[in-house]
Amino acid sequence: MEKIYRTYEDTEVSSIAVNVECPYCKEEWQESDPVCGESYNLICEDGCGKEFKMYFDAS
Numbered sequence: 914m915e916k917i918y919r920t921y922e923d924t925e926v927s928s929i930a931v932n933v934e935c936p937y938c939k940e941e942w943q944e945s946d947p948v949c950g951e952s953y954n955l956i957c958e959d960g961c962g963k964e965f966k967m968y969f970d971a972s
């Protein structure tokens with residue numbers, strides 16, 4: 914499974930949403946309310962349909 918790493922620098926200023934880019938097909942979308950230090954299994958629902966893991970951390 915591919916992995917990507919996101920930080921607070923990748924979040925929108927006005928809301929708690931992280932910009933996600935699929936590591937397979939580069940489809941972009943936002944996930945809301947990420948929790949620092951958590952990892953998420955995401956599915957590229959609007960793109961290739963593949964699953965990947967996102968790590969979200971503060972730094």
Ligand SMILES: [Zn+2]
Nearest residue numbers: 935957960961
């Ligand atoms: Zn994709």
